[in-house]
Amino acid sequence: MKRETIYEALLKIISPYLPEDVGEAAISPGSDLIRDLNINSSHLVDIILDVEDHFNIMLEDQDMEALKTVEDALGIIEVKLGTTGNS
Amino acid sequence: MTMTDYLNHIVEKLPFAEPFLFVDGLTHLDEDRVRGFFRFRPDLDFYRGHFRDRPVTPGVLLTECCAQIGLVCLGIHLLGRQHQEREGGYVVALAESSMEFLHPVYPGERVEVTGEKVFFRFGKLKVKVSLTRADGQMACRGELAGMLKPEEP
Numbered sequence: 078m079k080r081e082t083i084y085e086a087l088l089k090i091i092s093p094y095l096p097e098d099v100g101e102a103a104i105s106p107g108s109d110l111i112r113d114l115n116i117n118s119s120h121l122v123d124i125i126l127d128v129e130d131h132f133n134i135m136l137e138d139q140d141m142e143a144l145k146t147v148e149d150a151l152g153i154i155e156v157k158l159g160t161t162g163n164s
Numbered sequence: 165m166t167m168t169d170y171l172n173h174i175v176e177k178l179p180f181a182e183p184f185l186f187v188d189g190l191t192h193l194d195e196d197r198v199r200g201f202f203r204f205r206p207d208l209d210f211y212r213g214h215f216r217d218r219p220v221t222p223g224v225l226l227t228e229c230c231a232q233i234g235l236v237c238l239g240i241h242l243l244g245r246q247h248q249e250r251e252g253g254y255v256v257a258l259a260e261s262s263m264e265f266l267h268p269v270y271p272g273e274r275v276e277v278t279g280e281k282v283f284f285r286f287g288k289l290k291v292k293v294s295l296t297r298a299d300g301q302m303a304c305r306g307e308l309a310g311m312l313k314p315e316e317p
Contacts, residue, residue, distance in 0.1 A: 119259035119311050122288040141286050 078160050083132075083151055090127045091147070094120040106148040124150075132158060175200075177240050178232065179253055183209070186229040191276075193241050198279045200233035206271035221269040226295055226304050227261055234279025234293035239312040242284050253315040259288065263306030267297065274298050287313050 084106070092101050096115045103114060110116045116124070121144075125136055128150065134157035136144075144150055165173065171190040178187060192199040204221050211219035236256050243254060269275060275295050282290040289312055294305040 117259075119257075119288055119309065122286045122311075125286060126283070138286065 078155075078158055080151065080155070080160075083154055083158075083160075084147075086131060087128070087147065087150060087154070090131060091116075091124055094124055104147060106146070106151065108147050109145050110147065110150075111145070128154065134158065174237050174240055174244075177244075177253065178236060179256060180232060180236075184228075186225065186232045187237065190233070190237060193237070195242070195245075196281045198234060198238040198241070199276065200237060201274060201276045202229050202233070203274040204269060204271060208271070211271050219271045221271070221273070223263070223265050223304065226265065226269060226275075227263050227306075227308075229275065230263070230277050230279070230293040230295050230304065230306070231258055231261070231308050231310070233277040234291050235289060235308050235310045236312070238279050238281060238291060239284070239289045239310065242281075242289065243312055243314060247314055252317060255313050255315050257311045258308065259311055260290070260309040261306065262308075263304055265304045267301045267303045269295075269297060269303050275303065282307070287311055 088101065088104055091104060094116055095101065099115055108114050110121060110124070111118070125141060129136060132154055134154065136153065136157070140153050144153060171193060174193065175187055175190060178185065186202050187200055188202045190198065190200040210222060210225070214220060214222045239256065240254055275297055277293060277295045279291045279293045282292060288309060290307065290309040292307055295303050297303050
């Protein structure tokens with residue numbers, strides 16, 4: 078799966094969980110989901126569960142700990158999908 | 165530890181205290197389900213104002229009772245299994261609540277709450293809850309979610 082395809086899908090997954098005063102345009106690869114996009118810890122779990130369903134992958138506790146930015150999420154998804162050896 | 169001791173131990177681990185403890189005891193607890201009870205004593209202070217001259221248990225407190233038994237007790241049990249032999253308390257935060265209220269609960273009634281796990285992932289517990297009166301009528305039901313984690317030492 079191409080990185081752009083994953084990124085597009087990720088944006089769609091994240092958008093519904095943005096606070097009302099944060100628009101989709103605010104999302105960039107470097108955005109920290111909690112600090113920059115103001116997503117709370119409960120919705121962060123929702124996003125991860127949606128990511129799991131959408132990409133048919135399973136994330137572990139250590140993935141959750143490593144996941145801070147949109148780019149981190151992208152990297153984790155790529156590794157799980159085996160698309161690129163991101164490490 | 166006997167099952168009864170364990171159920172009491174979970175109630176003691178609750179981070180709530182009077183006047184905001186809405187759990188008297190638990191009768192069942194496993195990986196997926198919890199059942200407990202509480203009696204809304206007629207002398208509870210809020211009955212003086214909800215409603216004036218016509219006391220009825222506020223829906224928010226039925227929700228709270230559902231959350232303390234159905235969400236927090238089950239959550240402490242599940243967390244305790246993840247962090248074995250851990251001493252210390254837990255930090256909890258209600259994240260989502262969607263409830264419907266079907267019948268009133270009057271002062272002095274004993275209610276029973278059942279909580280059923282929908283999922284518990286990454287510290288988020290989502291449950292289906294229901295609260296029934298002693299006469300078997302369901303007073304409210306819905307879904308609640310909360311974040312739970314062990315207290316930092």
